Amino acid sequence: MAAMSADITGDGARRDLFSPVHLGRVSGAIVEQVRLLIRQGRLKPGDRLPSERDLCESFGVSRVTVREALRVLEAGGLVEIRVGARGGAFVTVPSTERVGASLADLVGLSPLTVDDVNEARRVFELGIVPLVVERVTDEDLADLYRLCQQQRAARDDEDTSTGLSARFHVRVAGATHNAAIEMLVHSFHGPLLGSTREDQEVAPRTAGRGTREHLDFVKALERRDVEAATGIMSRHLGRGARRGRSSRSSRAVRPDTT
Amino acid sequence: MAAMSADITGDGARRDLFSPVHLGRVSGAIVEQVRLLIRQGRLKPGDRLPSERDLCESFGVSRVTVREALRVLEAGGLVEIRVGARGGAFVTVPSTERVGASLADLVGLSPLTVDDVNEARRVFELGIVPLVVERVTDEDLADLYRLCQQQRAARDDEDTSTGLSARFHVRVAGATHNAAIEMLVHSFHGPLLGSTREDQEVAPRTAGRGTREHLDFVKALERRDVEAATGIMSRHLGRGARRGRSSRSSRAVRPDTT
DNA sequence: CGCGCATTTTGGTAATACCATCAGCCGGCG
DNA sequence: CGCCGGCTGATGGTATTACCAAAATGCGCG
Numbered sequence: 421m422a423a424m425s426a427d428i429t430g431d432g433a434r435r436d437l438f439s440p441v442h443l444g445r446v447s448g449a450i451v452e453q454v455r456l457l458i459r460q461g462r463l464k465p466g467d468r469l470p471s472e473r474d475l476c477e478s479f480g481v482s483r484v485t486v487r488e489a490l491r492v493l494e495a496g497g498l499v500e501i502r503v504g505a506r507g508g509a510f511v512t513v514p515s516t517e518r519v520g521a522s523l524a525d526l527v528g529l530s531p532l533t534v535d536d537v538n539e540a541r542r543v544f545e546l547g548i549v550p551l552v553v554e555r556v557t558d559e560d561l562a563d564l565y566r567l568c569q570q571q572r573a574a575r576d577d578e579d580t581s582t583g584l585s586a587r588f589h590v591r592v593a594g595a596t597h598n599a600a601i602e603m604l605v606h607s608f609h610g611p612l613l614g615s616t617r618e619d620q621e622v623a624p625r626t627a628g629r630g631t632r633e634h635l636d637f638v639k640a641l642e643r644r645d646v647e648a649a650t651g652i653m654s655r656h657l658g659r660g661a662r663r664g665r666s667s668r669s670s671r672a673v674r675p676d677t678t
Numbered sequence: 679m680a681a682m683s684a685d686i687t688g689d690g691a692r693r694d695l696f697s698p699v700h701l702g703r704v705s706g707a708i709v710e711q712v713r714l715l716i717r718q719g720r721l722k723p724g725d726r727l728p729s730e731r732d733l734c735e736s737f738g739v740s741r742v743t744v745r746e747a748l749r750v751l752e753a754g755g756l757v758e759i760r761v762g763a764r765g766g767a768f769v770t771v772p773s774t775e776r777v778g779a780s781l782a783d784l785v786g787l788s789p790l791t792v793d794d795v796n797e798a799r800r801v802f803e804l805g806i807v808p809l810v811v812e813r814v815t816d817e818d819l820a821d822l823y824r825l826c827q828q829q830r831a832a833r834d835d836e837d838t839s840t841g842l843s844a845r846f847h848v849r850v851a852g853a854t855h856n857a858a859i860e861m862l863v864h865s866f867h868g869p870l871l872g873s874t875r876e877d878q879e880v881a882p883r884t885a886g887r888g889t890r891e892h893l894d895f896v897k898a899l900e901r902r903d904v905e906a907a908t909g910i911m912s913r914h915l916g917r918g919a920r921r922g923r924s925s926r927s928s929r930a931v932r933p934d935t936t
Numbered sequence: 937c938g939c940g941c942a943t944t945t946t947g948g949t950a951a952t953a954c955c956a957t958c959a960g961c962c963g964g965c966g
Numbered sequence: 967c968g969c970c971g972g973c974t975g976a977t978g979g980t981a982t983t984a985c986c987a988a989a990a991t992g993c994g995c996g
Contacts, residue, residue, distance in 0.1 A: 445980075446980080446981075447980090447981095481981080481982085482981060482982045482983070483982090483983090484980095484981070484982075484983090485980085485981065485982085502990085503988080503989055503990070504988095504989050504990030504991060505989085505990050505991040505992070506990075506991060506992090507989085507990070507991090
């Protein structure tokens with residue numbers, strides 16, 4: 421230590437400032453390396469990473485460190501870890517589950533309310549209607565009709581019905597042929613609203629009407645009638661909206677100081 | 679694209695065999711427990727968790743397991759881990775950064791294109807205009823005017839100008855007084871579009887016009903003129919839209935950096 | 937044909953050593 | 967006498983090694 425400070429004071433000794441790296445954590449470096457490989461496409465979805473023991477040899481670190489890296493990769497939704505003989509870390513295909521989970525966390529951990537998120541969802545699903553009308557294909561329409569049919573057939577089963585309703589809305593978003601929009605709507609309907617059972621309480625009452633509105637909406641889509649489709653969707657979502665708004669006004673404190 | 683829709687139907691079908699597996703991992707159980715404590719507010723942002731050694735005693739597990747759990751929590755953005763004497767795991771304040779990072783990852787790791795995300799953003803920002811008109815306050819208007827002024831003052835500095843433009847849009851979203859909407863728009867403008875320098879190329883050309891449109895928009899807001907505001911915003915975002923659509927056809931491999 | 941064992945691979949534990957950081961103390965120097 | 971500066975110890979995360987348990991797959995033997 422004394423030698424080092426003497427070395428620095430000596431002029432010309434600064435040239436060999438070798439990198440004392442340790443840029444944070446070893447496991448973090450591994451994570452970044454694997455993430456980069458995935459981004460570059462050198463690891464494709466479905467590929468299997470080497471086993472933990474092989475990896476710890478390749479990276480020159482211990483097995484626990486590799487496992488920590490795999491954990492954060494798994495938490496990030498980049499890999500899926502299976503145990504057993506043919507197990508290991510498999511690169512997952514990126515899904516909406518992850519961003520959906522993030523949104524769900526956000527609504528649980530922040531001053532976000534379910535009503536706020538619901539309103540955002542309404543805005544979004546209403547806004548995409550023109551795009552849907554513009555781009556909907558015959559195949560999309562066929563799928564939507566099929567979903568309506570299934571929903572009517574299952575109108576007695578609450579669980580299936582609400583699930584089908586969510587799938588209907590996601591399928592509508594899919595008719596924009598924009599993966600980002602589809603993912604976002606999927607996220608909204610997935611872990612976010614599904615986790616709060618609140619909307620399932622009112623579902624039975626409105627299930628019949630909702631199914632009918634779904635069908636009307638598809639018909640308007642088939643006519644390429646933007647205004648009718650928008651109106652139907654607005655009313656369809658508006659019922660939930662009013663519920664949201666009434667509970668909003670009954671909410672005493674809102675954090676507007678943020 | 680086909681891979682994605684296949685994935686959506688896929689994870690929908692296997693959701694029920696997904697859950698029981700999750701209960702198997704010890705570190706996962708710890709994660710859930712801590713997450714629950716945070717959700718319930720029994721652990722508030724800024725609080726410090728016990729040390730690893732204490733935790734492994736409380737949970738009755740080994741230190742490695744606790745460390746894995748902490749890694750997952752850290753990767754999920756729920757805690758921040760500091761080393762050193764006063765170190766430990768601190769509960770972080772929830773921010774939009776996280777969901778923004780998730781979106782950024784999604785766009786980098788999935789078949790999502792920047793154009794798709796951009797279109798989603800446009801739909802969303804356009805859809806909230808009625809809400810903004812309905813709920814905008816004098817304070818909101820004052821802030822927006824101030825931002826316009828700053829933007830005009832900094833019209834020579836490209837970097838500052840684009841940054842201010844993003845802040846303007848986020849502030850507009852804030853006028854909905856809906857935290858979810860504000861977060862979403864913030865996420866769109868933050869790490870997502872900011873990371874791709876592509877939109878900054880055209881910014882200088884349209885900077886002047888954009889600033890003027892911002893001002894016109896605020897004026898329409900002040901008059902509570904929904905149609906004018908919507909029209910202005912539609913044109914304002916529409917310019918980017920056309921650019922997006924033309925580049926959509928020429929979609930190729932994304933030169934990912936960062 | 938089916939049951940079960942062997943193998944592969946992750947899951948978890950324990951002990952140990954090593955950095956990083958900070959608080960407080962203690963001694964030298966102005 | 968008072969202040970500055972480094973030393974030291976306590977706290978707490980980081981990483982390694984070695985070892986065992988559980989799970990899933992697949993092959994072989996009965």
